[in-house]
């Protein structure tokens with residue numbers, strides 16, 4: 001959990017930057033990539049990262065929610081733009097509407113009692129979880145993936161190194 005708004009702001013900025021890198025590499029065609037037809041497509045996962053931060057309004061934060069999903073969720077560029085907007089909107093909302101004391105306030109979230117600092121931690125972990133799923137589907141769709149927490153297969157090769165199996 002977070003006990004400091006500044007700590008959240010720093011970490012969210014880093015994480016959102018990585019998510020933007022991923023979103024910016026999506027193509028319209030790749031949005032239909034799925035492991036099986038029973039699972040979420042790459043486009044649905046990307047849109048989920050935009051839409052799901054909307055739950056933070058139930059914590060009392062005020063910011064403009066995602067644009068109509070129907071309209072934008074078929075366009076990789078539109079998803080990336082909407083992600084950029086909403087990721088900045090929630091950062092601004094947390095920085096201006098909460099303080100370090102607010103992070104200790106407990107609220108009911110998804111049926112459990114979470115303090116707001118834990119909700120912010122959840123928001124980051126949830127995003128990292130789905131972003132990881134996205135990179136697998138991107139690979140399957142033939143897209144290049146960015147280095148996130150370390151080099152990937154392609155960047156090992158570009159550096160003249162043996163990719164780690």
Ligand code: NI
Pocket residue numbers: 048052126130
């Ligand atoms: Ni989710």
